[in-house]
Amino acid sequence: MSAGFxxxxxxxxxxSGLIVGWVLFTIFLMGTVSYWREDINxxxxxxxxxxxxxxxVVEGAVAFLQDTAPDxxxxxxxxxxxxxxxxxxxxxxxxxxxxxxxxxxxxxxxxVGADGQPLHARxxxxxxxxxxxxxxxxxxxxxxxxxxxxxxxxxxxxxxxxGIITHKKIFKDFFTFRREKGQRTWLDGHNATAVLxxxxxxxxxxxxLVTLMALYMPWAAVANYSxxxxxxxxxxxxxxxxxxxxxxxPLVDLVPLMRDASARWGGRAIGSIxxxxxxxxxxxxxxxxxxxxxxxxxxxxxxxxxxxGRMIWQSDGAQGAVQAAGVMIGIHAGRFASDLLRWLYxxxxxxxxxxVASGLVLWVVKRREKLPDPMRPHFGFRLVERLNIGFIAGxxxxxxxxxxxxxxxxxxxxxxxDWEIHAMFIVWGAALLAGFxxxxxxxxxxxxxxxxxxxxxxxxxxxxxxxGLIGAGMAGDMRMVxxxxxxxxxxxxxxxxxxxxxxxxxxxxxxxxxPAISPAPAILEAAE
Amino acid sequence: MKPARADKLAVWGRIFTAVPLGYAATSLLVMAVARxxxxxxxxxxxxxxxxxxxIYAALIVYVFAASSARKAFAVTxxxxxxxGGVTWISIASxxxx
Numbered sequence: 001m002s003a004g005f006x007x008x009x010x011x012x013x014x015x016s017g018l019i020v021g022w023v024l025f026t027i028f029l030m031g032t033v034s035y036w037r038e039d040i041n042x043x044x045x046x047x048x049x050x051x052x053x054x055x056x057v058v059e060g061a062v063a064f065l066q067d068t069a070p071d072x073x074x075x076x077x078x079x080x081x082x083x084x085x086x087x088x089x090x091x092x093x094x095x096x097x098x099x100x101x102x103x104x105x106x107x108x109x110x111x112v113g114a115d116g117q118p119l120h121a122r123x124x125x126x127x128x129x130x131x132x133x134x135x136x137x138x139x140x141x142x143x144x145x146x147x148x149x150x151x152x153x154x155x156x157x158x159x160x161x162x163g164i165i166t167h168k169k170i171f172k173d174f175f176t177f178r179r180e181k182g183q184r185t186w187l188d189g190h191n192a193t194a195v196l197x198x199x200x201x202x203x204x205x206x207x208x209l210v211t212l213m214a215l216y217m218p219w220a221a222v223a224n225y226s227x228x229x230x231x232x233x234x235x236x237x238x239x240x241x242x243x244x245x246x247x248x249x250p251l252v253d254l255v256p257l258m259r260d261a262s263a264r265w266g267g268r269a270i271g272s273i274x275x276x277x278x279x280x281x282x283x284x285x286x287x288x289x290x291x292x293x294x295x296x297x298x299x300x301x302x303x304x305x306x307x308x309g310r311m312i313w314q315s316d317g318a319q320g321a322v323q324a325a326g327v328m329i330g331i332h333a334g335r336f337a338s339d340l341l342r343w344l345y346x347x348x349x350x351x352x353x354x355x356v357a358s359g360l361v362l363w364v365v366k367r368r369e370k371l372p373d374p375m376r377p378h379f380g381f382r383l384v385e386r387l388n389i390g391f392i393a394g395x396x397x398x399x400x401x402x403x404x405x406x407x408x409x410x411x412x413x414x415x416x417x418d419w420e421i422h423a424m425f426i427v428w429g430a431a432l433l434a435g436f437x438x439x440x441x442x443x444x445x446x447x448x449x450x451x452x453x454x455x456x457x458x459x460x461x462x463x464x465x466x467x468g469l470i471g472a473g474m475a476g477d478m479r480m481v482x483x484x485x486x487x488x489x490x491x492x493x494x495x496x497x498x499x500x501x502x503x504x505x506x507x508x509x510x511x512x513x514x515p516a517i518s519p520a521p522a523i524l525e526a527a528e
Numbered sequence: 529m530k531p532a533r534a535d536k537l538a539v540w541g542r543i544f545t546a547v548p549l550g551y552a553a554t555s556l557l558v559m560a561v562a563r564x565x566x567x568x569x570x571x572x573x574x575x576x577x578x579x580x581x582x583i584y585a586a587l588i589v590y591v592f593a594a595s596s597a598r599k600a601f602a603v604t605x606x607x608x609x610x611x612g613g614v615t616w617i618s619i620a621s622x623x624x625x
Contacts, residue, residue, distance in 0.1 A: 005593050012592040157585045165589070209581045220576035223559035223615055224569045226624045234570035320568070321575035328578070 009162040014363065017159040020152040021360045022391045027149060028356055029395060030134035032349025035334055035342050038083040040127030043483045044406045046467055047121040048085040054270065055255045056114040061087045062254060063116035069093065075275040081292055083479055086111045086119045123416040124406055135212065138421060150216045156205045163194060186362040193355040200348040201355065207332035210325060235322060239303040239313040245282040249307040251275065254285060257309060261287040261302045268293040281307050291335040298326030357392045364388060386436045393447035394431025396494065400454040401427030407461055448498035455491030459484040538597040545601045546591040553604050554584040556611030563618040569625050
């Protein structure tokens with residue numbers, strides 16, 4: 001490999017990484033915590049008990065729908081997984097002639113328990129917010145956000161490839177870690193987090209692009225089909241739509257159908273059920289398998305007659321490239337992953353987040369020594385240095401603020417769920433501002449320390465309220481015990497980072513060298 | 529033109545070649561792949577789409593590694609023409625579903 005080639009890739013790596021680094025840090029961190037989406041959902045709705053038996057919840061859901069929306073066009077019932085409480089339902093009312101169809105209205109959805117009664121929990125977006133934010137962002141139109149996130153993900157892919165090329169001694173460097181050596185420490189740390197989980201970084205970036213490939217790269221579909229709808233019909237075959245017969249007929253019991261479908265799939269769990277034209281002789285029940293039992297997100301479906309319970313249609317398994325796409329998306333989302341594998345996902349995600357963060361800090365550390373006048377750095381340098389604080393230290397603080405808003409905002413508050421999110425952005429805005437206004441080193445220490453204290457405070461707050469760690473432990477709810485312990489551990493880790501940054505004293509080697517504020521070894525050790 | 533200014537222009541030229549032009553060239557190459565892969569049309573379209581991000585990344589890496597910005601531009605343009613040409617001939621002769 002020629003030196004010129006490597007040099008060109010080094011510049012490409014530096015700049016493609018810097019331009020999108022802060023966004024990538026945000027996407028990585030939000031995506032990483034989303035591996036615990038169901039647990040965050042439950043933690044943010046402490047009113048709800050633990051999970052119930054899926055079959056009983058479906059019976060409750062049907063009883064509720066038969067009372068509430070007996071003449072709906074469609075019922076959609078999500079079957080709760082092992083970590084979810086209740087079934088979230090929505091229904092599509094019969095379209096009224098002359099009126100546009102109604103979509104996404106709050107009065108056509110509910111969360112229902114096994115007794116058929118709506119479950120009452122505080123209004124919150126829960127962990128879903130982190131998940132959606134990591135590709136939809138917030139306060140901006142979804143399509144723009146997805147294009148922007150896709151652009152950044154593509155830059156990440158280029159940064160990874162050019163980073164590998166830049167790295168001539170990839171294995172030797174991996175076993176090199178020079179502590180307390182300023183820039184070298186940062187470089188070694190960046191290399192270690194990058195190489196350690198390199199397959200993960202490549203996989204997660206590529207498969208992330210694949211999840212939205214129909215948006216980013218629709219041209220292959222255009223090449224083969226005059227209307228791209230035809231491709232989607234070929235890719236996602238579904239049972240033909242039905243006409244209402246106009247003859248009333250009672251809906252069969254759904255539980256035997258669930259058991260039949262599960263048996264046909266070799267014991268897979270059920271993910272969702274759609275009932276079309278309930279109460280009519282033409283009624284149809286379509287059962288779709290859960291994504292937890294296969295790597296691919298292409299889950300099979302079976303349709304039954306709603307009046308007789310006879311099976312009338314079954315989806316074919318996906319094959320070839322279509323199956324490959326389903327598997328790639330499945331590997332990205334990790335919904336199939338057991339708890340152990342999920343921890344590996346989570347830790348790899350943290351590795352990726354730290355890799356991006358250390359790359360951003362390295363940019364600053366590398367340039368500090370070369371500044372013509374260290375006391376008056378040029379605008380670009382200051383901008384990067386200060387934005388690093390507001391993102392790397394500020395975002396975890398803001399996310400903790402979101403969790404605190406969930407506990408502190410009044411339960412009866414109007415648009416409560418929205419205000420939880422506003423609270424996160426208010427904290428983040430304050431952190432970004434403080435990053436510019438406070439001396440840099442102080443800002444790093446303050447924000448890391450505050451995040452640590454706030455994280456530790458969350459389980460303590462719940463303990464004082466009579467719930468939390470001990471309540472969950474007594475109830476045998478190990479998932480919520482784990483959630484509380486994880487918050488505590490993360491809090492301790494952030495405090496350790498803050499302490500390390502505060503104690504850091506760079507050795508003055510050169511006259512020109514500014515008293516560095518680099519929190520270098522701290523983050524790295526926390527990540528180890 | 530001063531050398532520094534020429535350098536800057538060359539860098540911006542590479543960025544233009546890599547990002548928007550590279551996307552266009554990738555799209556046309558991906559269309560050609562979707563046309564040329566035999567068998568089921570839906571499978572071919574999905575396969576070509578899955579490969580697209582690797583093609584785009586490789587093209588960007590090449591554009592910044594090429595010995596000159598001019599050469600990178602010319603090669604990218606040629607790849608776009610190749611993809612577009614194959615796609616055009618294939619659709620004109622075979623049509624779409």
